Amino acid sequence: MPCVAKLPMGTAILRRYVLIGAIGQGGVSTVYSAVDARQGRKLAVKVLAPSLADDAQAREDVRREALITDRLRHPSVPRVFEYGEAPLPDGSVVPYVVLELLAGVPLTERLARGRLEWPEAVRIAATAADVLAVAHRRGVVHRDLSARNIMVSPAGIKIIDFGLATAALRSGDSGAHPVVIRRNGPRGDTTRDTLSRSAAVHGAPRRDGPKHGGPKHGGLRRGGQDHSGLDHGGHDHDAGTLPSHPKTAFARPADDVYTLGVLLYEMLTGRSPYPPAVAAMIVTAGRAGHLAPTPVLAIPGLPPPLRDLVRACMAKRPEDRPLSVDVALDLWRILDGVHLPEPSIN
Known part of the structure; x- marks a missing residue:
């Protein structure tokens, strides 16, 4: 560099x-x-x-x-x-x-001390999945989700660095997925999930914060x-269209779901599924032929739904991966009823 x-x-x-x-x-x-x-x-x-x-x-x-x-x-x-x-x-x-x-520290600093307990890893991943669901709904692929681009702060988790982000590839999958909101209802109450999905699909997403x-x-x-695209009348010529990144214009929402699976794997195990020398290159380049095998997570106490979700996110075929909105909902469901303090930045 x-x-x-x-x-x-x-x-x-x-x-x-x-x-x-x-x-x-x-x-x-x-x-x-x-x-x-x-x-x-x-x-x-x-x-x-x-x-x-x-x-x-x-x-x-x-x-x-x-x-x-x-x-x-x-x-x-x-x-x-x-x-x-x-x-x-x-x-x-x-x-x-x-x-x-x-204010805070990159997630990489937290991981340098070892793997996270699964509830904390799931909370971080669920927040990231929320952001991806909103991004995909609005036609954006992040393309560089990783521990170095997640800040653990007193205000919560922040997803940063959209330098490789691009307008989503429009093919069979439009990339327009519903906005997801964390469930706040009692355990087993799926009404809020349904309402959040419905509001998002009909163009009226509600968000906390x-x-x-x-x-x-x-x-x-x-x-x-x-040079920001405004004329003297203050009209933004780019309001309805986002530019594609010349190096990542091929990206699809399913690519973000894969890297979210890799992030979860790293948080749960304390290591990358790739050899260190090639990890960043493979994930950033999105080379499906070189993706890591679908992992086996033999971690004591790990909820089976979480293990299965990581495997689904890291499926080699993009069409076999879940939508980001479903990943977010599943992660929050896994955490439902689990009391967890705010992630430590120390």
């Missing part, structure tokens, strides 16, 4: 977002903790590397991730407050995204239009 130069501490984006320090770095951009000088709150700001200011694909990657992350509007996905383009002190103009600042409006599209305007 190429080294991306970091902006100096104190740099002000649009004379408003004052960068405090880098907290994450990818191949083309850096995420900074920042302070909003107008409102006095802490935020995260993702900025494309100035050296890539003229790279059309890199610029589009930042824009695509912002659009997709905002489209989800899920309490377990970081909120997007604003995105657009901004001039930097060196004269370059780059895309930026203003995001919710998360904080409500918020869409992000502002800020940034530099050129020739009557800024």
